[in-house]
Amino acid sequence: MADVAPIVNLDFAASTPLRHEAREAERTYDASPIAGANPNALHRLGRAAAQSLEEARRSIARSLGARIRPSEVVLTGGGTEADQLALLGIAEGVRERDRTRTRVVVSAIEHDAILDNLPLLRAAGFETALVYPNRQGVVEPGALRDLMGRDVALVSIMLANNETGVIQPVRELAAVAHEAGARIHTDAIQGYLHIPFDVGELGVDALSLAGHKVGGPVSTGALYLASRTPLRPRVFGGGQEAGRRAGTQDVRGALALAAVARALGPHVAEERCRVGALADDLYRRLLSHPRIRASMGDPFQVDRLPGIVSVLIEGADSQELVLRLDAAGFAVSAGSACSSGSTAASHVLRAMGLTADEAAGSLRISFDDRVDPSSLTRFADVLRDMV
Structure with a gap:
């Protein structure tokens, strides 16, 4: 191994x-x-x-x-x-x-x-x-x-x-x-x-x-x-x-x-609240940067899964960001891992009305109840500095 x-x-x-x-x-x-x-x-x-x-x-x-x-x-x-x-x-x-x-x-x-x-x-x-x-x-x-x-x-x-x-x-x-x-x-x-x-x-x-x-x-x-x-x-x-x-x-x-x-x-509802609060905080940290926005518009106006944060970085290439974040010690995705070999823009984001250029800068950050909250804070700082 x-x-x-x-x-x-x-x-x-x-x-x-x-x-x-x-x-x-x-x-x-x-x-x-x-x-x-x-x-x-x-x-x-x-x-x-x-x-x-x-x-x-x-x-x-x-x-x-x-x-x-x-x-x-x-x-x-x-x-x-x-x-x-x-x-x-x-x-x-x-x-x-x-x-x-x-x-x-x-x-x-x-x-x-x-x-x-x-x-x-x-x-x-x-x-x-x-x-x-x-x-x-x-x-x-x-x-x-x-x-x-x-x-x-x-x-x-x-x-x-x-x-x-x-x-x-x-x-x-x-x-x-x-x-x-x-x-x-x-x-x-x-x-x-x-x-x-x-x-x-x-x-x-x-x-x-x-x-x-x-x-x-x-x-x-x-x-x-x-x-x-x-x-x-x-x-x-x-x-x-x-x-x-x-x-x-x-x-x-x-x-x-x-x-x-x-x-x-038995604990799905309570963990949804706890993990969802962590995602909300990560959204707030990331969206405070002028070049980062949520893929669905206002993330606080739509019902979402608790452990997925989806953002668009203006003028960035998501594949490059994934590799740079990997070098910095964070594993994230540019979309569905099942499509990771493709360089085409996300079919999900295009179906939502985003342009190919907008979708090209997408990142998906995902976690569950086992995440260390401090790692999310560090990730936000690293991505903001990188952008």
Whole structure:
């Protein structure tokens, strides 16, 4: 393993360090008789592994809402897989029931895990349409209603944006989708266990989550799929997850993700307040510089995730700033880490109405409840001096 010089990680929106609870769950599993046992086997070890898997599923279900059934939780190999399963699987499942529903509507600010699947939808015979946000990065229900019709099979709009942190009015958007008889999925990967929500109150038919955004293992995730939601599986070959996602389940990963859900779930609201106050303070420090502004306009006039600060630096190149900040001991992002190899301006910021030049100077600073507040103060000072 390569040595890494001491650095303050402020790129938690990309991925987070494994939490103590997840690590302990993995160690307990590794030392148990069921370590490596297939939960689909009929022998005692298999049955014990299956019982542990279902206990993990129950914990994940409880973290999503009081009335969520464990059978509505499909375990996946991460958030990207959960997104694709929802987008392609539900669209095709709906069309199999009603051949007139041949259109899918998604927001223009979705993660690439959604947007990069649109060509697959079109190849499968669907039409696709984008609904754009306002200047603050919010997808308004009226804008979605303008695109709806009786031919829409599925709507997919994220719970909170991974670049700006702006939270979407999903409950109202779900109502608009259902008015037209369409199903709705929300990518909650960035918001899960960072803001309180109840899936039942959101009113969505499907919701994606990922473990590595909250201190769980990489390649763990789940798709909440409401009962009676039509779904055509994307992976075949075993019938696991009630036939919705084939492949031997990762019991170890599920137990670790469930441990994080149990640890964080009861404290989401209070941690949102505490971490949100740190973000507010960082915004105030940064925006006092005349060349730094928030990407969504006034950050105090929009509902945001607690641990994401998104700013634009006038006349700067974000890639250069990321490298200079790295040399100064701070890890931040110029946008979504999944798009870090691209030099194109952020599709999220462009969809919000920013010019390419404005978007070229964007930075995303992200953290969770484990951040040292003094490191945020030092970061603000360093970036202000650098600008």
